[in-house]
Amino acid sequence: MKPHLFLIVLVLHSTCAxxxxxxxxxxxxxxxxxxxxxxxSKKILxxxxxxxxxxxxxxxxxxxxxxxxxxxxxxxxGLAKRRLLKADAIGNAKYDTWMLISRIERESQRFxxxxxxxxxxxxxxxxxxxxxxxxxxxARAVYAxxxxxxxxxxxxxxxxxxxxxxxxxxxxxxxxxxxxxxKLLLGIALLTNDGINVLKAWQSxxxxxxxxxxxxxxxxxxxxxxxxxxNWNGDKLAISEQMILIDALASSRFYxxxxxxxxxxxxxxxxxxxxxxxxxxxxxxxxxxxxTDAYYRLIATEQENEAAYIEWLDTKxxxxxxxxxxxxxKDYNESDFLNETEKHFGARGFxxxxxxxxxxxxxxxxxxxxxxxKVEQYGYQPEFTYTQIDMMVxxxxxxxFWEDKAIGGWATDNEIIRVREVYLNGxxxxxxxxxxxxxxxxxxxxxxxxxxxSSTSQLQLSEGLAVLLRFDALIDLYxxxxxxxxxGQELKLAFFSKYEQxxxxxxxxxxEGRHSIEQxxxxxxxxxxxxxxxxxxxxxxxxxxxxxxxxxxxxxxxxVAGNSGHAKANKRxxxxxxEWIKLNKEKITEYSDDKPELSxxxxxxxxxxxxxxxxxxxLNK
Numbered sequence: 001m002k003p004h005l006f007l008i009v010l011v012l013h014s015t016c017a018x019x020x021x022x023x024x025x026x027x028x029x030x031x032x033x034x035x036x037x038x039x040x041s042k043k044i045l046x047x048x049x050x051x052x053x054x055x056x057x058x059x060x061x062x063x064x065x066x067x068x069x070x071x072x073x074x075x076x077x078g079l080a081k082r083r084l085l086k087a088d089a090i091g092n093a094k095y096d097t098w099m100l101i102s103r104i105e106r107e108s109q110r111f112x113x114x115x116x117x118x119x120x121x122x123x124x125x126x127x128x129x130x131x132x133x134x135x136x137x138x139a140r141a142v143y144a145x146x147x148x149x150x151x152x153x154x155x156x157x158x159x160x161x162x163x164x165x166x167x168x169x170x171x172x173x174x175x176x177x178x179x180x181x182x183k184l185l186l187g188i189a190l191l192t193n194d195g196i197n198v199l200k201a202w203q204s205x206x207x208x209x210x211x212x213x214x215x216x217x218x219x220x221x222x223x224x225x226x227x228x229x230x231n232w233n234g235d236k237l238a239i240s241e242q243m244i245l246i247d248a249l250a251s252s253r254f255y256x257x258x259x260x261x262x263x264x265x266x267x268x269x270x271x272x273x274x275x276x277x278x279x280x281x282x283x284x285x286x287x288x289x290x291x292t293d294a295y296y297r298l299i300a301t302e303q304e305n306e307a308a309y310i311e312w313l314d315t316k317x318x319x320x321x322x323x324x325x326x327x328x329x330k331d332y333n334e335s336d337f338l339n340e341t342e343k344h345f346g347a348r349g350f351x352x353x354x355x356x357x358x359x360x361x362x363x364x365x366x367x368x369x370x371x372x373x374k375v376e377q378y379g380y381q382p383e384f385t386y387t388q389i390d391m392m393v394x395x396x397x398x399x400x401f402w403e404d405k406a407i408g409g410w411a412t413d414n415e416i417i418r419v420r421e422v423y424l425n426g427x428x429x430x431x432x433x434x435x436x437x438x439x440x441x442x443x444x445x446x447x448x449x450x451x452x453x454s455s456t457s458q459l460q461l462s463e464g465l466a467v468l469l470r471f472d473a474l475i476d477l478y479x480x481x482x483x484x485x486x487x488g489q490e491l492k493l494a495f496f497s498k499y500e501q502x503x504x505x506x507x508x509x510x511x512e513g514r515h516s517i518e519q520x521x522x523x524x525x526x527x528x529x530x531x532x533x534x535x536x537x538x539x540x541x542x543x544x545x546x547x548x549x550x551x552x553x554x555x556x557x558x559x560v561a562g563n564s565g566h567a568k569a570n571k572r573x574x575x576x577x578x579e580w581i582k583l584n585k586e587k588i589t590e591y592s593d594d595k596p597e598l599s600x601x602x603x604x605x606x607x608x609x610x611x612x613x614x615x616x617x618x619l620n621k
Contacts, residue, residue, distance in 0.1 A: 024048045026061065027459050035562040036357070036401060038300055042069055056090050063087040064100055071104045073300045080104055095124040095134070102137050111145035127438035132171045132181075139164050139184045146191055147260050156264070161192050169197070177207045177496070179424040187257045191264060195232025199225060202252065206368070217369045224248035239267055243275045250278045253346055253366035253391040258282040273325045281345050284320045288313070289393045292362050296400045299359065306360045313351075313362070342367070348389050348417065354407060355531050356398040356564045363396050363407065365389035368420060375513030377541055378619050382414075382516045386508070390420040405559075411512040413519035418508055426503060427496035433471065434478045443471055453599070458560075458574075461599050466554040468602045473550040477502075506546035514541035514619075531565025536572050540617045543573070549609045553577070553601070573613075577601050580612040 024047040032040035045066050048054065054062075063083045071080040081104065087097045102117035118141055122134035142164045146156045168185040172178065186201035188194075199211055202225060208214050214222035225248045228241050237245060242265060249258055259282050262268055268279060291312060298304040314334075321332045327340055341347040349364035366389055373386040389409075399406040409418040432439045450464020481494050515538050518526045526534065539556060543549045553573070560571040581588065581597040581604075588603050604612070614620050 024051075026058070026065075029065070031459065031561050034402070034559065036300070036398075038069065038073055039302075042066065045069075057092045060087040060090050060092040060097065063090075064093075064096060067100060067104070071107070073297060075297070077104065077108050095121050095126065095130055098124060099134065099137055102141060106137075106141045106144055109144075109148060111141055111148065114141035115145075127436055128174070129432050129436055129439055132175060132178075135167050135171050136180050136184065139168050139181065139188070143184055143187050146188070150191075150260050150264050156191060158192060161188050162194075164188055165192065165194060165197055169200070172200070172204055175428060176204050177424065178428055179205060179421050183254075186254065187260075190257055190261045193232060193234050193236060195229030198232070199229045202254075206252075215369065217367075218252055221248045221252035225252075236265065239270045242267060243271055246271075246275050246278060250282075250345070253368055255282040255285050255345075255366070255391060259286060277324050277326060277344075280323055281320070281341075284316065285393050287316060288362070288364070291316075292394045293400060296361075296397050299357075299397055300401055304359070310351075310360060348387065349394075350410070354396050354398060355535060355566050356407075357396065359397070361396045361398075362394040363392075363410075364394050365392040365419060373416070373509065375509045375516070377510070377513060377517060377545060380517045380521055382513065382520050384411075384413075384513075384516050385415040387415060387417045388420045389417055392419060392421065395419060395422075408507060409512065411515040411519075413516055413523070416508060416512040416516065423500070423503060427499040430474050430477075430499050431492060431495055434474050443467060447471060450599075458598055461596070462557045462560070465599060465601060466557040469550040469554040469557070472602065473548045473554075474499075477548070502546065502548045502551060506542050506549075506552050510545035511538045511542040513545075514538040517619075532568040532572075535565045535569035537618065539569050539573055540613050540619075543613045544610050544617065544620075549606060549613075553609065557601075574598070576616045577604070577609075577612055580615070584608075 024044045026045075026048065029041045029044040029048070032038075032044060045062050048062050049059065049066070063086055067080040067083040067087075070076040070083065081101070084097055084101050084104070088094055088101075098117050098121035102114045102121060105111070105114035105117055115138060118134055118138035121137065122131060125131040125134050142160055146161060149156045165185060165188050168181045168188070171181045172185065175181065182201050182205035184201075185197055186205065189197035189201060202222075203209070203211055206214070206218060208218075208222070211222050211226045224244050228237065228245045228248070232241075246258055246262070249255070249261075255278075258279060262279055268276065271279070291309075295304060295309045317334070317337050318332050321327045321330075321337055321340075326344055327336075330336070338347070346367040347364065348367050349362065351360060351362050353359060354361060354363075367387055368390045369388040371386050372383060374381060374383050394400070396407045406422045407419060408422045409416065411417065433443055434440065446464055446467045450461065450468060453461060453464065455461060477498055478495060481491055481498065486494050515534065518534070518537065529537075539552075543552050546552050556570040556573050560567055560574055578597040578601075581591075581600060585591050585593075587608065588600065590603055591600060
């Protein structure tokens with residue numbers, strides 16, 4: 001059965017439909033970008049850049065956006081670099097400029113230049129969050145540099161790796177559980193034979209406080225890692241220990257680090273066939289990721305050859321099938337391939353279209369947890385399997401293209417699949433929004449601009465409205481926990497936990513639970529509904545059954561442009577709120593006839609938001 005995808009919006013953009021304006025604006029460029037119209041987005045940005053009245057701050061922003069497009073989609077390194085150096089010379093937001101320069105240098109394999117750029121970004125950082133992000137970008141360059149040296153049989157810089165381990169450990173001291181530094185620390189620790197940091201990074205990534213009390217699905221991996229790593233400090237492991245380590249990495253799905261670790265140690269011929277199969281699979285994943293990213297770049301620039309990619313992927317799958325000792329000699333078919341790679345390596349995903357892109361894409365990750373779950377909506381109580389996948393090799397074209405939004409998972413009538421890493425930064429970002437001075441100031445400036453905006457354009461109003469709804473929800477969460485007597489690290493961890501609970505209840509249990517209910521109890525109707533209708537109904541549940549519906553509504557407000565099922569469903573969600581306000585003005589505190597209804601959605605109480613959408617829900621009726 002075709003999976004039904006849900007999208008997670010990680011960073012808000014202005015994408016709401018509004019009347020066309022004669023002059024080009026960044027908002028209209030963003031709108032085109034969010035509809036995959038790269039040519040139009042780029043054309044608008046170039047038109048903005050030619051305007052005589054353009055202020056320096058906006059000019060630097062436009063130069064960065066163009067440089068990002070030049071490199072990511074068109075691979076024009078020289079042009080991208082010139083734009084960024086021009087932005088640096090102007091001088092606004094130099095941190096953002098040098099962060100992008102570092103990324104482009106790293107992805108161009110100019111590693112020493114990438115390290116210099118990341119160091120400059122750190123010099124211009126204005127907050128703890130920016131300092132940490134610059135440190136993470138520096139570590140990415142260090143690890144990529146080391147991988148390249150290993151691949152070319154050049155001795156790696158162990159001192160640089162150790163210094164970077166210390167840098168990442170500092171980041172994790174105040175940001176335990178943050179995925180990027182946790183994964184990087186694990187990869188670097190493997191190259192420096194640092195078992196203690198392997199354990200620290202593994203626990204941080206999976207947010208496990210005690211390695212001896214890992215949850216059931218990862219308990220075997222945790223036991224093996226602890227056995228090998230607790231006393232591993234600088235020396236090369238024995239062959240038997242190397243194999244236990246590789247097995248533990250594979251069973252916890254850290255396949256990405258296995259090829260470099262194996263090549264550095266140069267003992268592959270001494271391993272058992274089972275471990276050799278793991279290594280073969282790990283290398284296969286790297287090939288798949290590289291080719292799929294290249295394919296997505298061709299889609300973005302309207303040069304894709306879908307049939308050629310499908311043929312290539314099928315050829316690679318057959319080659320893996322015939323190479324693995326587990327399957328060699330057996331007749332190949334796609335169904336058996338998917339079953340066997342899930343059984344032995346935890347692979348889970350699909351190929352085909354998504355709710356945001358109808359062409360052929362690959363979603364491929366690896367299972368890190370499974371459990372039974374139950375939801376209840378309007379008297380329906382379906383039981384289903386709740387599966388978390390991680391270590392994504394590809395998460396579809398839209399996730400690759402946008403970067404700040406990602407496919408958060410999909411559902412069938414008896415299973416919900418959640419892409420774990422998509423959610424991991426959410427609690428940290430939310431915490432920084434409320435508590436980190438620079439981040440909070442940026443948020444409050446956006447809110448003030450929205451509150452003082454006299455425009456009636458949905459395009460101009462939606463971003464500020466979404467930020468305000470989200471901020472109000474986060475402030476209430478923080479204040480509630482603080483008033484309960486929590487403070488310091490206890491308050492932070494409680495905030496993380498509660499935020500994660502809010503998002504899981506809404507986007508997983510409520511949204512995907514609705515899909516499961518309708519697939520199971522009304523399959524004929526479900527089969528007839530288009531993607532817009534399916535997503536609309538699921539988004540109603542996502543709001544109605546959320547503890548904090550303002551967080552959910554905020555994510556929908558900024559993705560209503562375009563023809564995708566998600567965008568059309570979001571527009572219906574927004575229109576329902578507007579119509580409800582028109583009919584219930586007298587119930588809304590501080591309502592004003594002088595402002596458009598859209599700009600006053602934030603005045604609704606939690607109870608009014610739920611009432612609004614319950615009245616519109618066909619299942620409720």
